[in-house]
């Protein structure tokens with residue numbers, strides 16, 4: 001359990017620095033946009049910003065999941081399915097260290113989301 005926590009903390013640190021460096025490079029893009037007022041370059045820069053925003057968004061979500069998993073470890077409920085209260089199999093946690101649902105509940109949830117979308 002201790003090694004999972006350390007692994008999560010390492011991931012969290014990596015994500016935190018990745019997010020802050022992405023944010024920094026996007027600010028540099030803003031600066032560049034002011035320097036070069038090229039109307040044809042705008043589209044591609046905007047597109048890059050969108051990609052950066054999407055990457056930051058994904059990382060921020062992963063960061064949230066890691067934070068939640070770390071909180072669960074501290075609260076002693078790590079590895080317990082949020083939906084049914086069953087223990088999440090160790091093999092699953094090895095692949096998805098911040099899984100909060102067992103395979104069956106996750107599949108049910110994803111099916112539900114699929115129908116909604």
Ligand SMILES: [Zn+2]
Pocket residue numbers: 081082083084085086101102103104105106
């Ligand atoms: Zn479950």
